[in-house]
């Protein structure tokens with residue numbers, strides 16, 4: 001072959017092939033989905049597993065597998081273990097947390113390269129370059145693949161949007177760019193909101209994510225943009241209704257493409273919908289082959305129903321009965337106490353957290369952060385609280401070490417509530433992180449708070465001084481933008497800060513300390 005071809009493997013997975021090298025990114029191909037089979041590949045891509053194994057055995061070319069982060073929809077251990085010929089190099093980000101490196105300890109590839117931020121790895125005719133987001137709550141990375149004079153920027157789920165101007169300047173121009181465009185969190189998916197509010201929050205999140213993608217395309221100005229890295233679909237009878245909601249945070253590519261069409265009328269970037277098995281020639285920006293199976297808005301529901309039917313037996317056999325509920329509650333109490341013991345900033349959280357099990361109505365666990373106490377209670381007291389209720393069998397999976405707390409959150413099999421409806425970073429971190437990461441998470445938060453740098457932004461002709469580091473996870477607010485003439489928006493996860501209310505965040509108790517300079 002001449003030139004560079006990119007085969008889409010579904011979700012965030014690509015096979016980038018040059019005359020001398022093959023790079024496979026985030027191959028999520030095994031038939032059991034991810035996050036305890038809560039998520040499945042959409043459209044399905046399992047038939048491409050033999051193709052990828054064959055590519056990884058292509059001895060005339062140097063081969064690389066890049067894993068962007070630990071999440072199961074990117075790091076598919078079941079599939080990687082199915083590859084017998086391991087004469088290839090694994091490229092991973094070097095996170096402070098050692099779990100990803102440790103997972104490869106016995107894998108025995110030809111080489112394992114654990115890259116620090118901005119490290120380059122030579123490949124025949126070019127290089128790979130990784131950018132790391134290692135900011136506490138998030139661990140993720142993006143990759144540039146440059147070979148034979150062609151370039152591919154794969155941001156996948158990594159939220160380093162504030163770095164894109166400098167990446168474009170230092171590494172551009174790019175031929176092909178891809179990033180995530182749909183949501184992938186438990187908010188508002190698992191929250192007990194009235195339907196209208198749920199849809200309002202979802203729609204706002206969708207549009208703000210689409211806007212982020214549009215801005216990324218404007219910054220990168222690639223020749224081709226490929227929407228990828230989601231949404232997944234949900235085949236578990238407990239979750240299947242998520243696929244068919246009128247509005248949620250899982251929009252499909254056609255909706256994004258309609259948005260981009262209107263939003264970027266003069267763009268020279270070609271935005272293409274891709275299906276697993278499609279092959280793109282990078283130089284011409286044209287498909288050289290297209291997959292036969294294509295899902296569109298018309299056939300979506302029957303497609304999902306028949307996909308789910310394949311798994312009916314699998315889910316029917318799942319063990320969801322849990323014996324010894326009181327033992328589970330006691331183990332949960334001990335685990336939450338272990339987390340609390342490592343949460344050095346516990347005194348700052350004045351909202352108690354209640355953790356209940358679906359199959360136990362008499363007791364729940366209450367976390368009292370300031371008093372550093374975890375106790376059994378029978379009901380929620382007061383009007384200021386966070387609560388979570390989950391199936392005991394899923395909680396046991398975490399307690400047994402089969403799922404991390406973050407993976408547990410992504411199973412979407414729980415319901416949450418918070419009164420008032422305000423995001424609290426420390427409670428969120430407490431729920432999502434492992435006990436051993438709690439302390440480092442607090443250190444990161446303090447680091448962000450201690451950042452003294454300020455920046456000046458403008459809203460309708462008025463200038464405001466604000467903190468430059470976003471209080472959420474340190475995004476560079478000088479790269480943010482104004483919405484509705486008063487809300488300064490962070491480019492990473494799009495928190496909004498009201499400049500007319502001193503920089504107060506609209507959804508959390510954080511602030512960027514906005515000071516109006518016209519009054520000086």
Ligand code: FES
Pocket residue numbers: 470471472473474475490491492493494495
């Ligand atoms: S870093 Fe997450 S919203 Fe700013």
